[in-house]
Amino acid sequence: MARTRKPNERQIDAALSGAPTPAGLEALAGWADDMRGLAATPGSEVATAHIASMTSTAAASPGVETAVAPASRSQRLRKRLVLSSLLSGMVAKVFAASVALATVAGGVAATGALPDAVQDPIAGIYNSVGFDFPTSTECDSDDCSDSEDPTQEAPTADPNEGDGKGPDNTNGNKKGPDNTEGNKNGPGENNPNDPGDNNGKGPGNNNGKGPGNNNGKGPGNNNGKGPGDNNGKGPGSNSRQDGGDEG
């Protein structure tokens, strides 16, 4: 079989469109003619019905539509999935930010340190669900900054025990440079046997006494066991009495 030059784009265009065909492409041009022969308008009755349907549809269609060809069902479904995943991601972020804000606000509100205009509404919210946040009328003295509750576990006398009385929880970290020593002192505090006790001192974990901790009931803290560590009741907790600091 003799080798021939590869037809260029213009020659192929001519062969496919029915224009005068270059030599060597006659069969291709004939094939294209056969394909065009398939183009037959539907019968008159069918055509009349189609035209009537199109006319009425166009007259009734709304004024605003996309100018792009309608997407296939799979394309529409993909768009919906992308949109829903984006929305769920945004919703999740907004939710997480709200939870974080509520945690911080709740923690500060537990000490009564917020301005009166803010303290009361926030205290009201938390008190309605079982917490015991001081209101502005109860926080006229400096005592309100001491979130110690006599009904709670007795704090250690040593301020360096790090029972987390202060709003910054740094008290809880004074036992040792690495906080681990703080776990070895004080009843109910830094007890290495306390399940998942995170030194009892870090932020959010002060035997329920510091920010983020309200007798273990504050956000992210239950019984002062640390964020995510709630006697096996919260995320990441193990509830086992294997002590150990998870700080």
Add this chain to the structure above:
Amino acid sequence: MSAIGPEFPQVLAAAQEGAEWAWTTLYHSLAGQLAGFARAKGAPEPDDVVGEVLHDVARNIQSFEGTEANFRSWVFTIAHNRLVDQWRKAGKRQHHISPPAGTAASAEHEALQVSTQGPAFRALESLTDAQRTVMLLRTIADLSLEQVAEVMGTNRNSVKALQHRAVRQLRKILGQPVSK
């Protein structure tokens, strides 16, 4: 089945207003090619495909803006997507060319029925689905490479490569010397 030409803007505006004469013009310029495209792609009821595609066109015509070439690309995009959806639903590969439905015993339909058995269609069936789509849009729909790329949702170079391979295969099947 011919291009509308310079009168297209007036026809489009009238069609958007719901004028029957405009839709008749658009129908006769497109229906035959749509039917042929659907037929070559193996649609069991090509006339139904024509009706469904043009119904979609009518439903969205209000906001269409563009030239006649844009319009034809849009119409065949709808047709292509509809046929792809149909075949995916049926779980079939598009390789069987449907003979024309015997609704009208016209000489034209008889000629079509005969021609679907010939070597041209055996050659068409030797192509891949993508190659077949390119060649049918180039011949039956008379679309350019750019328009075909728009219909298939790809770029011109991909369409050109598909066309090149399809032409090579067709020439081989049809018995013409093929360059190496």
